[in-house]
Amino acid sequence: MSDEHTHEPAPADDGSGHGSDHGFDNGHGDGRLYGVLAEYDTPGELLAAARKVRDAGYTEFDCYSPFPVHGIDEAMGIRRTILPVLIFIGGLTGTAGGLLLQWWCNAYNWPWNISGKPTWSIPANVPIAFELTILAAVFTSFFGMWILNKLPQVWHPFFRNERFNHVTDDAFLLGIEARDRRFDTVATPKLLADAGAIRVESVHLDPDPAHRQMPNWITAFIVASTAFALIPFAIAAKARTSRSTEPHLHIFPDMDFQPKYKSDQPMELFADGRENRGELAGTIARGSLNADDLFYRGLEQTDAGAQWTTGFPKQLEISEHLMKRGRNRFEIYCTPCHGYDGRGTGAVPQRVAQTGGVWLARNLVDSSNPVAMTMPNGQLFNTISNGYNTMMGYAAQIPHADRWAIVLYVRALQRSQNAALDDIPPDHRSGMQMPETP
Amino acid sequence: MSVLSKSLHPEEKYKAGSLGRDLSRIGFVIAAVFLGISIVLGATHGDNYKRLLYAYVVGWSYIFSICVGVFWLVLLHHLVRGRWATAVRRIAEAMSMAFPVVFLAGLGFIIPLLAGYKDLYYWAHPDAHNAELNQTLLHKLGWLSPWSFAVRYVVYGVLYTAMATYFMKKSRQQDDSGDPKLSEQLRVASGPAMVVYSLITCFAAFDILMSMAPKWYSTIYGVSFWGSACVGGFAALALVVLGIQRTGRLTHSINPEHYHDIGKWMFAFTFFWAYTAFSQFMLQWYGNMPEETVWYKYRLFGEWQWVSIAILVGFWAFPFVFLMSRWTKRIVPSLVFFAVWQLVFHWLDLYWNVMPSYDWTPTFHDGVKIVAGPLTGAIALHHVGFSPLDITVWIGLVGVLLIGIGRNLHGNLIPVKDPTLGLSLAHENL
Numbered sequence: 001m002s003d004e005h006t007h008e009p010a011p012a013d014d015g016s017g018h019g020s021d022h023g024f025d026n027g028h029g030d031g032r033l034y035g036v037l038a039e040y041d042t043p044g045e046l047l048a049a050a051r052k053v054r055d056a057g058y059t060e061f062d063c064y065s066p067f068p069v070h071g072i073d074e075a076m077g078i079r080r081t082i083l084p085v086l087i088f089i090g091g092l093t094g095t096a097g098g099l100l101l102q103w104w105c106n107a108y109n110w111p112w113n114i115s116g117k118p119t120w121s122i123p124a125n126v127p128i129a130f131e132l133t134i135l136a137a138v139f140t141s142f143f144g145m146w147i148l149n150k151l152p153q154v155w156h157p158f159f160r161n162e163r164f165n166h167v168t169d170d171a172f173l174l175g176i177e178a179r180d181r182r183f184d185t186v187a188t189p190k191l192l193a194d195a196g197a198i199r200v201e202s203v204h205l206d207p208d209p210a211h212r213q214m215p216n217w218i219t220a221f222i223v224a225s226t227a228f229a230l231i232p233f234a235i236a237a238k239a240r241t242s243r244s245t246e247p248h249l250h251i252f253p254d255m256d257f258q259p260k261y262k263s264d265q266p267m268e269l270f271a272d273g274r275e276n277r278g279e280l281a282g283t284i285a286r287g288s289l290n291a292d293d294l295f296y297r298g299l300e301q302t303d304a305g306a307q308w309t310t311g312f313p314k315q316l317e318i319s320e321h322l323m324k325r326g327r328n329r330f331e332i333y334c335t336p337c338h339g340y341d342g343r344g345t346g347a348v349p350q351r352v353a354q355t356g357g358v359w360l361a362r363n364l365v366d367s368s369n370p371v372a373m374t375m376p377n378g379q380l381f382n383t384i385s386n387g388y389n390t391m392m393g394y395a396a397q398i399p400h401a402d403r404w405a406i407v408l409y410v411r412a413l414q415r416s417q418n419a420a421l422d423d424i425p426p427d428h429r430s431g432m433q434m435p436e437t438p
Numbered sequence: 439m440s441v442l443s444k445s446l447h448p449e450e451k452y453k454a455g456s457l458g459r460d461l462s463r464i465g466f467v468i469a470a471v472f473l474g475i476s477i478v479l480g481a482t483h484g485d486n487y488k489r490l491l492y493a494y495v496v497g498w499s500y501i502f503s504i505c506v507g508v509f510w511l512v513l514l515h516h517l518v519r520g521r522w523a524t525a526v527r528r529i530a531e532a533m534s535m536a537f538p539v540v541f542l543a544g545l546g547f548i549i550p551l552l553a554g555y556k557d558l559y560y561w562a563h564p565d566a567h568n569a570e571l572n573q574t575l576l577h578k579l580g581w582l583s584p585w586s587f588a589v590r591y592v593v594y595g596v597l598y599t600a601m602a603t604y605f606m607k608k609s610r611q612q613d614d615s616g617d618p619k620l621s622e623q624l625r626v627a628s629g630p631a632m633v634v635y636s637l638i639t640c641f642a643a644f645d646i647l648m649s650m651a652p653k654w655y656s657t658i659y660g661v662s663f664w665g666s667a668c669v670g671g672f673a674a675l676a677l678v679v680l681g682i683q684r685t686g687r688l689t690h691s692i693n694p695e696h697y698h699d700i701g702k703w704m705f706a707f708t709f710f711w712a713y714t715a716f717s718q719f720m721l722q723w724y725g726n727m728p729e730e731t732v733w734y735k736y737r738l739f740g741e742w743q744w745v746s747i748a749i750l751v752g753f754w755a756f757p758f759v760f761l762m763s764r765w766t767k768r769i770v771p772s773l774v775f776f777a778v779w780q781l782v783f784h785w786l787d788l789y790w791n792v793m794p795s796y797d798w799t800p801t802f803h804d805g806v807k808i809v810a811g812p813l814t815g816a817i818a819l820h821h822v823g824f825s826p827l828d829i830t831v832w833i834g835l836v837g838v839l840l841i842g843i844g845r846n847l848h849g850n851l852i853p854v855k856d857p858t859l860g861l862s863l864a865h866e867n868l
Binding site (some may be wrong): 042043044068070071073080084088123127289300 | 442467637645716719762764865866867868
């Protein structure tokens with residue numbers, strides 16, 4: 001390649017062997033003239049040249065550069081792309097689709113009552129609608145760009161030019177196609193050269209029509225890979241419409257069938273089919289001896305045998321702190337049925353009443369039917385541990401010391417709910433008044 | 439012949455001349471007149487200056503947030519080696535150099551606080567220490583006490599001022615020497631500065647605005663405030679740049695390409711603010727825990743719901759849809775319309791953040807009347823209670839901001855020897 005400007009007068013459509021200085025002489029020679037390609041040194045010169053070519057009235061030309069050149073659209077006289085409008089429409093479609101999806105799933109097709117929350121509520125739907133807006137807008141933007149730019153373009157006549165290889169690296173090229181009505185084999189290259197081109201070359205089509213299109217192997221690859229990608233969908237479609245007695249296909253059988261315990265499944269390792277090994281007869285696990293009858297069971301040894309204790313185990317220090325702990329545990333575990341005041345009208349009985357039924361929990365502080373009032377401490381403890389009538393035991397949820405704390409609090413509750421004015425120290429009486437109902 | 443870079447137009451008027459002095463004088467007159475009116479109105483409001491101080495916090499947050507927003511552009515421009523903004527960067531630097539004046543103006547509510555004024559922030563009220571009423575507040579009262587609050591205020595002010603001064607000083611040094619190493623120094627400094635800036639902006643928002651409702655908390659609050667601040671900052675930048683061009687200065691250097699980019703940022707932060715504000719709302723709304731939803735309870739029901747709707751539509755939906763287009767940002771009158779619009783709604787956003795805490799509910803405890811604080815009691819008792827004070831204080835403090843900006847509009851209005859100036863002057867949007 002010479003450094004001087006090569007104005008070669010391009011031949012007419014005679015297919016003669018002109019222009020052999022293009023880099024890609026593949027032995028086929030040259031066919032019809034496709035266009036001229038000019039190279040410029042800087043993006044700025046490319047911009048200026050594009051403006052001149054546009055002003056000269058050319059329309060079938062394009063600029064090629066390694067990176068987007070600001071202002072090239074205006075210089076080439078390209079109308080602004082319609083892509084933003086398409087993206088906006090895509091985004092709106094995403095918003096609408098997201099809202100419709102959630103309405104259809106949650107409010108129409110399968111409404112499901114979750115804690116009485118509404119099945120259709122705009123704030124809850126915003127994140128999904130937002131994400132789908134973004135997704136649809138980005139897809140429109142990405143694929144719209146490809147489609148509007150007619151990409152992917154795997155073959156172009158300019159590929160035959162050696163300098164075009166540099167267009168992704170350091171070449172700023174401007175190509176005018178011969179089909180432009182203003183194209184002239186002499187004037188057009190001169191225009192490009194006058195605009196400051198460092199090189200102007202003619203580009204000819206390959207005379208062999210087979211080389212003027214996408215290579216067949218690429219076409220074959222695209223068709224084959226597309227067909228291959230459809231196979232899973234075909235299998236799924238077949239499975240949805242047919243019956244089979246064959247077992248499932250296991251691609252990774254050692255992952256599908258692992259020798260481990262799964263919940264609600266028998267275990268083959270042990271003869272009894274259980275995975276958990278129970279206690280062996282005659283043994284006690286470490287820390288589970290629980291030999292202290294008073295602390296662990298509320299029983300006291302007397303001359304008449306074991307009896308419910310009326311006191312508290314010596315491990316516990318009866319204090320304000322223990323009382324507060326008891327109140328805290330009581331309000332977590334007991335109030336749903338027994339209520340905050342212990343009168344047996346907690347949230348569960350209220351809910352039963354709302355649905356038309358009648359069920360009350362035990363009134364723990366009732367002095368007229370004093371079942372719970374007269375129970376010894378040990379029996380109250382035992383009731384919490386093991387249950388009473390329909391009440392289930394809470395041994396699994398509440399540690400022993402906390403059960404005793406609850407017993408202490410229940411005793412205080414019984415005392416306070418049956419208190420008379422005389423029970424209150426005189427200096428506190430004046431401040432007593434009904435609490436304000438919120 | 440490359441058009442990727444341009445040199446400064448030979449007839450460009452880029453010297454500030456008397457511009458800054460004039461602006462400061464205008465600002466001073468506005469501040470003096472409107473703050474004077476405000477004090478009279480505040481004294482006659484009959485609530486021990488409470489409304490005045492509330493309006494003052496709103497107005498102060500407004501001018502503070504504009505500095506925060508504009509200073510962010512300065513930091514970001516260096517951090518990412520920006521190009522387009524070099525032509526407007528000196529103006530942004532001058533605007534962010536209003537920090538010292540703004541922080542001096544903030545003493546207007548810091549000093550009463552230190553002097554024992556108890557009706558502005560509930561945590562400064564003696565009843566905040568009532569353990570029965572404010573169990574969840576007690577552990578915060580170490581952080582939220584007038585003196586520690588004031589110390590942090592001073593720390594924020596010093597840090598903002600120091601950073602803004604550094605970036606301004608080095609930039610002006612480059613005007614004389616043209617040394618490209620100064621750009622490098624600023625770039626290195628912008629990273630740590632951005633970290634410090636982010637932290638103090640978040641904490642300032644927690645302290646000054648979020649503690650208006652001291653029991654409530656939201657970790658994203660500072661980010662949301664910053665988003666709103668940047669909307670205001672870029673809107674104010676557009677107006678100041680236009681104002682300077684109207685005086686015949688910089689008419690060749692700054693063109694619709696720069697306005698377009700300022701508009702893009704305004705648009706971006708309009709959405710960013712909405713994103714963070716909704717993130718804050720939705721998690722608390724969905725979680726439905728009383729200690730969190732209380733903040734929204736008094737904003738989404740009663741009189742305040744109309745303000746909330748106005749913000750949703752005015753601060754987000756309308757500008758978002760219209761700023762999306764290219765032309766609304768490139769046609770300068772259109773951009774100015776949205777800049778003014780967003781500056782008004784940015785104020786309304788701050789108003790909406792502060793004022794629902796204005797009504798404090800009294801309650802009886804052990805037979806004694808005590809103050810239960812903001813965001814308590816029946817919703818119907820909480821009024822928007824709009825007062826002319828809110829506007830006069832706002833305008834007065836904008837006057838203070840103009841003083842702060844005017845002080846620094848001297849010398850070159852454009853970084854004449856910045857190595858990237860040529861690129862900025864030739865800037866074109868794709």
